Amino acid sequence: MLKIENLVVRYGMIEAIKGISFHVDDGEIVTLIGSNGAGKTTTMHAISGLLKPAGGSITLDGKDLIKTPSHKIVTDGLAQVPEGRRVFAEQSVKENLLLGAYFRKDKQEIEKDLAYVYDLFPRLKEREKQLAGTLSGGEQQMLAMGRALMSRPKILLLDEPSMGLSPLLVKEIFRIIQDINKRGTTILLVEQNAKMALGIADRAYVLETGKIVLEGTGEELAASERVRKAYLGG
Amino acid sequence: MAFLSYLIGGLGLGSVYAIIALGYSMVYGIAKMLNFAHGDVIMVGAFVAYFALSSFGLPTIVALILSVVACTVLGIVVEKLAYKPLRGASSLSVLITAIGVSYFLQNAAMLMWGTDTKIFPTILEGTLTIGELSIPYLTLLTILSCIVIMVVLTMFINKTKTGRAMRACSEDKGAASLMGINVNQIISITFAIGSGLAAIAAVLLCATYPSVYPTLGSMPGIKAFTAAVLGGIGSIPGAFLGGLLLGVIENLARAYISTQLSDAIVFMVLIVILLIKPTGLLGKKVNVKV
Numbered sequence A: 001m002l003k004i005e006n007l008v009v010r011y012g013m014i015e016a017i018k019g020i021s022f023h024v025d026d027g028e029i030v031t032l033i034g035s036n037g038a039g040k041t042t043t044m045h046a047i048s049g050l051l052k053p054a055g056g057s058i059t060l061d062g063k064d065l066i067k068t069p070s071h072k073i074v075t076d077g078l079a080q081v082p083e084g085r086r087v088f089a090e091q092s093v094k095e096n097l098l099l100g101a102y103f104r105k106d107k108q109e110i111e112k113d114l115a116y117v118y119d120l121f122p123r124l125k126e127r128e129k130q131l132a133g134t135l136s137g138g139e140q141q142m143l144a145m146g147r148a149l150m151s152r153p154k155i156l157l158l159d160e161p162s163m164g165l166s167p168l169l170v171k172e173i174f175r176i177i178q179d180i181n182k183r184g185t186t187i188l189l190v191e192q193n194a195k196m197a198l199g200i201a202d203r204a205y206v207l208e209t210g211k212i213v214l215e216g217t218g219e220e221l222a223a224s225e226r227v228r229k230a231y232l233g234g
Numbered sequence B: 001m002a003f004l005s006y007l008i009g010g011l012g013l014g015s016v017y018a019i020i021a022l023g024y025s026m027v028y029g030i031a032k033m034l035n036f037a038h039g040d041v042i043m044v045g046a047f048v049a050y051f052a053l054s055s056f057g058l059p060t061i062v063a064l065i066l067s068v069v070a071c072t073v074l075g076i077v078v079e080k081l082a083y084k085p086l087r088g089a090s091s092l093s094v095l096i097t098a099i100g101v102s103y104f105l106q107n108a109a110m111l112m113w114g115t116d117t118k119i120f121p122t123i124l125e126g127t128l129t130i131g132e133l134s135i136p137y138l139t140l141l142t143i144l145s146c147i148v149i150m151v152v153l154t155m156f157i158n159k160t161k162t163g164r165a166m167r168a169c170s171e172d173k174g175a176a177s178l179m180g181i182n183v184n185q186i187i188s189i190t191f192a193i194g195s196g197l198a199a200i201a202a203v204l205l206c207a208t209y210p211s212v213y214p215t216l217g218s219m220p221g222i223k224a225f226t227a228a229v230l231g232g233i234g235s236i237p238g239a240f241l242g243g244l245l246l247g248v249i250e251n252l253a254r255a256y257i258s259t260q261l262s263d264a265i266v267f268m269v270l271i272v273i274l275l276i277k278p279t280g281l282l283g284k285k286v287n288v289k290v
Helices: A040-047 A070-076 A093-100 A107-120 A122-126 A137-149 A167-182 A194-200 A218-223 A225-231 B002-031 B038-055 B060-086 B091-113 B137-159 B161-171 B173-178 B183-208 B218-231 B236-256 B262-276
Strands: A002-011 A014-024 A029-033 A055-060 A078-081 A155-159 A186-191 A203-208 A211-217 B127-130 B133-136
Touching: A002 A040, A014 A029, A014 A040, A014 A055, A014 A211, A029 A040, A029 A167, A029 A194, A040 A078, A040 A155, A040 A186, A070 A078, A070 B173, A078 A137, A093 A107, A093 A137, A093 B161, A107 A122, A107 A137, A107 A167, A122 A137, A137 A155, A137 A167, A167 A186, A167 A194, A186 A194, A194 A218, A194 A225, A203 A218, A203 A225, A211 A218, A211 A225, A218 A225, B002 B038, B002 B133, B002 B137, B002 B161, B002 B183, B002 B218, B002 B236, B038 B060, B038 B091, B038 B183, B038 B218, B060 B091, B060 B183, B127 B137, B133 B137, B137 B161, B137 B183, B137 B236, B161 B173, B161 B183, B173 B183, B183 B218, B218 B236, B218 B262, B236 B262
Parallel strands: A029 A186, A029 A203, A078 A155, A155 A186
Antiparallel strands: A002 A014, A002 A055, A203 A211, B127 B133
């Protein structure tokens, strides 16, 4: 479904991503783990068009995403929950969710998806009219995920959904990610919390300073010596 | 009675500032740039209306519509040619470009239309007399126009899909783009609205002060910018409040203190308010939640 080949991203002279290749198949949960500065968010931004890569290719079901204007990528079925949530603080919860369906014209289906999101995150329903900026970090994460789901994506990219959340909330968010996946959405998950990510992933890649150094199933990587030492605390 | 009439006169002047300030503030809120050529768009609007009225003898409403259309197109073209290529450049480069556009428009106007002052025709005469108080109909029309624009614009920003998209762009363009919002298109729309409003302000301004010349936009432009900052730049109610306040202060200062010093007093008020409240009267403190 999503295929990245020899992707290179530069910030000025610095090569942040040095020719990585990976793919996500239909229905999978794939995770990209790595420490701070490994290039995870850069990779995500390149896929969703917020950054222009210097080389390589990104295709979604065969369609070239690098040539697609960034605001058109979501209409092709790829939605991203950005790092730090980036909800629209001065708009209400409901307005945020409707912005997620901005490009859609099918009013009735949008209503259905709104009901689906409220079903996944009952807290959002309770806070429908509240400004997003007044929500707690966990609620903002839920809102960012709900907002992305409102575009009815084929594939959902999640960038550090556990960041800044309590362990209990992280568990809750990861349970919901699995739930979203079971209902038919493919997931690409970027995480520093390798333990949680490997626990739910079908397949995983390890990113270190702009290169993929390991790949395998979630279980394989969780058992690997190198991953245990570097990311799972021994 | 005199006080009341100065106050109403001030509100009329302030309404013009407010309409111009809305353009400044909206463009700043969304494109995050100070469009110092905004005042010169007013000048172009004034010339278009002047020629429509004087040279072609068209009805006022037709002249107004022509002026709005011309300014809207001008706003979009300036944005596309001068500012869009600088998206992502430092804000200083954009600022300098805006000043360049301002000089370009002024000099183009001098070339095309000459430097002599033209007299804008009278479009609305008469006064409303209540007891000792007499208010020109034009002042009432100006205040009313400002209120209508304010209400329509607020509804547009808050209730329509495009308005929601504009607010989203003003908060976070990257996230807006992830929602499928065409950020460039939204910026274009913002310039179009701001410039269209500048044309309305131009006609109201020249109806009150009937001289039309190539640098006529500078002073109202700077005053409206001051009004936008005073109210809190980026905020629509702020631009409205700032504009009205500025007009009233200016008119009262002119009446009771000194005609020559009225501008100085206006800018002094700005300095004092910014010292006390740096984000302006209705400006928001920027809160970042991690």
